[in-house]
Amino acid sequence: MTRGRIIYISSGLDIYETREFNGDMYPEGYAVEIIDRFEEGGLATYQDFDRFVHDFNGKHYEYEDDLIDLYRKTKNCVIDLSDNWTDYVYVINESPDEFYIKAKEGSSFISPRSIGIVHYQRLDKIIHRVVHEKSEANSLELTKEEFVAIMHKLQDTTDVVREINRLIECSKGKMDLSPCSGSGMLLTNEGLVLMLLKKLMKDNHVWVDYFVNGLDYGRSFKIGMVKDAGGRSVDISTAEKLYDFIVNTK
16 A cells, blocks of 8 residues: 655745555555646645645545644754655645755755655655746636626526426426436536636636535635635635635735
8 A cells, every 4th residue: 555645835834744645645646636736736825735635535535533734833944754654755845935855865955836756765756836927818818797697607507407406306206207307408518617717717726616516606605714825714705706816816
């Protein structure tokens, strides 16, 4: 069983460490999800990281104990893994400073927006996230009004689907209903619409997905669920507020 854990260096220079995940944590196994999410920019804040770890655990392991601990406050920019016995450690640096990964083999600095992959006491690889600069030639704009209108239309569609499913459930045994129901047809393109919204909004932190699927279009939102990089509560209970939050945190 290939074990692995994640060390996360936040923008505030706090260092966090996950529990050890036991099974398929090599870079081509489950841990490819860590690398992919990092390269997409989806771990840029501690809130992103915390949400990812809990989703990752729920998907693959379902551990019930604490998943993340504060590793230590930074006194120097060194992560000492020279005595590490976990198969793989993924060191994510989202701080503004360089950090030094100390290992028995391959010790090196990792720059901001980089991830170091350590296999036992050997630093195997460093991956740098490419930051693409905006250009007028390839920049697409989605206005707040357009964004809100699309969200409202998706919400209306979801509500119709739920009502259709309720009616189908109530009608069981009373009539012959085809498994190819109207609800299935209505939801056919929802995933595509969400993907396009995320790309247009450059939503690397998957707030659109969270708003739609996690918060039921904001209807399940409670104050304290979302915090910004400074730890302040953020209200994303409506599509309008979500748009402002995404635009202001790019």
